[in-house]
Amino acid sequence: MITDSRVFDDEHMPAILEHRDQEVGQLSRAWTPVSSADDVLLYGPSGVGKTVLTKHTLGRLTKARTTPHAHVETMGQTTGDVLRDLLGQIGGHPVGNETVEDLTWTVRNHLDEPGICVLDEADDLPGTDTLDALTSIDNLSLVVICHDEQRWLGCADPAVQHRFSVEGTELELRRYHVDELADILEARAELGLRDDVWTRTQLERIADDVAGVARVGIQALFAAAELATNRGHERIEPEDIRDSYDRARHRIRQENLSSLPYHHHVLYELIRNAGEMRSAVLHDRYNQLSDSLYQDRAQTPIGERSRRNKLSKLASYDLVEVVGERANRRYSVVDPGVKSALDILSVKKQN
């Protein structure tokens, strides 16, 4: 049934970008006189193709002429990480131990012509000094990708605000309409599935159910095909589609959890085990068990303030849900089926 699963990878780039002509146009225009390329603040909800749009448009641009460019994932990265990534992509050779100052200087020297740097998942960038380093590099135009442009601008320095408040700098990406997303799904289905196992109507159904969020739609289509295969169906059945959404979201969350370090896993598993808990209880548990949880580990237990940082990370990854305000706040895991591969609580029981 599935002829090419790579078509459904998050990293897969479609040959043509459908229903984003206007946005591609605006981005291209911002970059046109590359000698004075504009910065762009690109915003919109998760999974509607912000990353794909920039990669696609950047690909078109650099096919026409060579321009130094980079696409940097900034979520959870330090200033040094971002600069090293940028330097590597524009042809430099980061060693791994340069100072931020050195890196900034090296990048500047590498850019004898104007370049473009896309900062993906940049919601947390204001407030760090990453932007200071990047904006101090002449010749470098920035594309900032975030979810909420008001919040982003609100947190940024006045200098950065000014740089991103020029007319035409903002570019909003909306959710797809049902027929638009169905077109996108159709292109994937044609490439990755046997053509007698799906119908246009089913794709429209999925597009509607995921409210125009392309990433979830694509993952759901893939999950539906997997379910149909597992169940021995000849083609995708309504029940496969019905069950595909949980499977798709489950997979995205499981991946997110796996990418996080040990402290996050500890907190996650404590919450998952309890079902729902308030923060005082969570901290008590953590304190009780920290000796056994952290023995034989390089890491040591962390204090409450740091745990709060880990918890907000877990929440932003949609792994942990926070309900209620202030004193009566409760934590719970979004999908108890998502488990840490580290098997933390069984280690606890042995002790």
Added chain:
DNA sequence: TATCCACCGGAATTTATGGAAG
């Protein structure tokens, strides 16, 4: 309504790490 309280999250400060200079 007024006061209390838990606890979040920003900002400043400290600690840990590792490289470079003296």
Added chain:
DNA sequence: CTTCCATAAATTCCGGTGGATA
């Protein structure tokens, strides 16, 4: 080897806030 310095992560400090309580 010791000292110094930069960075990132953790901790300390604390103001603000919205529900709880009386």
